[in-house]
Amino acid sequence: MADLNNIPNEEKNKVIPKTQNYSSSDCLQEFNDVSEIEYSxxxxLAEHLETLSLEKQLCLLTRLPVSEAAEAVAELEEHARIDILENIDPDLAASLLSEMSPDDAADVLDELEEAHRDHILDNIDADxxxxxxxxxxxxxxxxxxxMNIEILILEDYINVDDAITKMRSEIxxxxxxxxxxxxxxxxxxxxxxxxxxxxxxxxxxxIKDIIKEQNLITVxxxxxxxxxxxLLSHYNxxxxxxxxxxxxxxxxxxxDDIIDVITELASEDLLSMVGAGYSESVDTPWKESxxxxxxxxxxxxxxxxxSAYVVYLFDGTIAQMALLAVLMPMVANQAGNTGQQALAVMIRELATTRFETKRAWFAVLREGKxxxxxxxxLGFxxxxxxxxxxxxxxxxFVMGAALILDMLLGALAGASIPLILKSLGRDPAQASSIFLTMITDSAGFFVFLGFASLFLLS
Structure with a gap:
């Protein structure tokens, strides 16, 4: 990012036109503050923009060189980009998007409503x-x-000298x-x-002689x-x-696009495991959340x-020995943690490697062990x-036996739930912890209170 104080004269003239709505003393002060900082x-710059109000964001962007503003908008979080593009003049939005690479511009426009998106595209250069x-x-x-379409294409019949000349002119x-x-x-x-x-x-x-023995890998x-x-991770x-x-x-x-994909998938898995929205963040409107x-x-x-019904079935047992009510959450909690560990390992495995049924079920057996x-x-x-x-x-003895069985069940359930969801065509992480908790809690209470009824109160 260039120092805003050292913008060439031709670049200073190539800025997004200001509009009357964006002029204010606060905004001008913000622009002066930004101009004193060299953003590398x-x-x-995008991170700084996200700390500002929408009015100041618009004001600042309209005073930056188009190339600087476009790069910053491309780096903004989705909600911030949408707010800016929905509130900025379509001509100004078109100027920003024209400076972006086509794949970035497509990602940005894909977040907008169709009518507004088409209006902006109508203002962009036809090509x-x-x-x-x-x-x-x-x-x-x-x-x-x-994918990105701004790539260097070489014909196989040219030689390396022509290829270097072409690279120099197009790179x-x-x-x-x-x-x-x-x-x-x-x-x-x-x-x-x-x-x-x-x-x-x-x-x-x-060129054809250099690549003739190449093992080409594509998608x-x-x-x-x-x-x-x-694949990109596997082949480096x-x-x-x-x-x-x-x-x-x-x-x-x-x-760099794959890093974004991996980050996005990891966030989605984390959020979906607990039933939150895939794309939810602290900036998501609370009503949407x-x-x-x-x-x-x-x-x-x-x-x-x-789980509550299971406890109700043993209300007489608990009434005879109130200490059971104190200890039974420990069994369920320990099994729940065991299941969460297995769940996390399995979801990571499904997210980073190819799904192979036989290998996956061996992994379930491993988690059971x-x-x-x-x-x-722990039971001992x-x-x-x-x-x-x-x-x-x-x-x-009852506590230890119940703990062993429930931890075994928790591990098997935690490893199996993602596989079952995937076989049903669902996201393996989707609210999986909710189902796991139901299994470990209800089974833990049933086993513990059942053993207590058989061995302590019979």
Missing amino acids: HAAD DAEDIRHLMAFDPDTAGGI EDKEVPYYGYVVDESDKLVGVISLRELLVAKHGTL TFDVAKEEVAK FMAMPVVDKEGRLMGVITH VKMRLPWLMMNMITSSV IGFSSGMI VISFVVGFIFSNYALG
């Missing part, structure tokens, strides 16, 4: 608008939806400058060549972005070519009633502790 990256519309036609959750406008993508006369991708390979090759060497445009993330690539069904080059997915959370809270209330072994150790300890404290080793 657009993300830093740029065509590229953006082309990218927006793809499912945003697929390779086509996150400034490309977002992926470290690779050249080699195509044949049918535009089919036949190889990928790095800048280093070009520079060390002998003069006159044909088609309809592959899920999660799968692309796994900086970019992954995207092709159509005939193998023709369509674009490239870069590592209520709408997203309420169905799962209702589900949680229903599942909790199962861990749960049983941990339960044996708790048996003596409870027996010693309350001078009732029969109670300690």
Whole structure:
């Protein structure tokens, strides 16, 4: 990010036009404050913008050079971008989007309502608008939806000298400058060549000779972005070519976009495990959060009633020995933690590797062994502790036995729930902790109180 005090004269003239609505002493002071800071990256300026009110955001953006403002808007969180683009003049929005790379512009516009989006696109250069519309036609959750089309394309029949000359002339406008993508006369991708390979090759060497033994790895445009993330991580690539069904080059997915995908998926899994909204954040309007959370809270209330009913079945047992009411939450809580550990491991496995049924169920068996072994150790300890404290080793035995069984069940349930949800075509993380809690609580109460009825009160 350039120092705002050292903007060249030609750039100072190339700013988004100011509008009368945005002028205020507070806004001008904010602009002066920003001008005194050298932001090394657009993300830093975006972070600052997100701390401001919408009025100040608009005012500041209209006083920055277009390129600076566009980079900052592209780095903003979704809710902030929507607010800005819905409240800024379409002509000004078009100026910002024209400065972005097509994939970033497509991502930004995809968040807007169709009518407003089309109005902005009508104000963008026809060629740029065509590229953006082309990218927006793809499912945003697929390779086509996150690919970049600003790439260097090299014909396979040219030599390295011509390729370097072409790179030198075109590289400034490309977002992926470290690779050249080699195509044949049918535009089919036949190889990928790095800048280093070009520079060390002998003069006159044909591109096709450099790539002739290359093992080309690509993805088609309809592959899920999660799968692309796994492949890019597996092969340690900086970019992954995207092709159509005939193998023709369509674009490239870069590592920075995959980092965003991985972060997004991790956030979604974390939120969905507890029944929160996929895209929810602290800036989400509270009414929207209520709408997203309420169905799962209702589900949680229903599942909790199962545990409550189990306790009700043993009200006579608890009445005869009130100490059971003190100890039974420990059994359920310990099993719940065991299940959450298994749940987290399994969800991570499903998110980072290919789903293989046989291997996945072996993982469930592994978690069962861990749960049983941990339960044996903790059950042995708790048996003596409870027996010693309350001078009732029969109670300690009941506590330990219930703990072993419930921790085993918790581990098996925690590992199995994501697999069952996936086999049903659902998100493996979706409110899985709610179902796990129902199983461990109801089973823990039933086993503990049942054993108490059999061995202590019979």
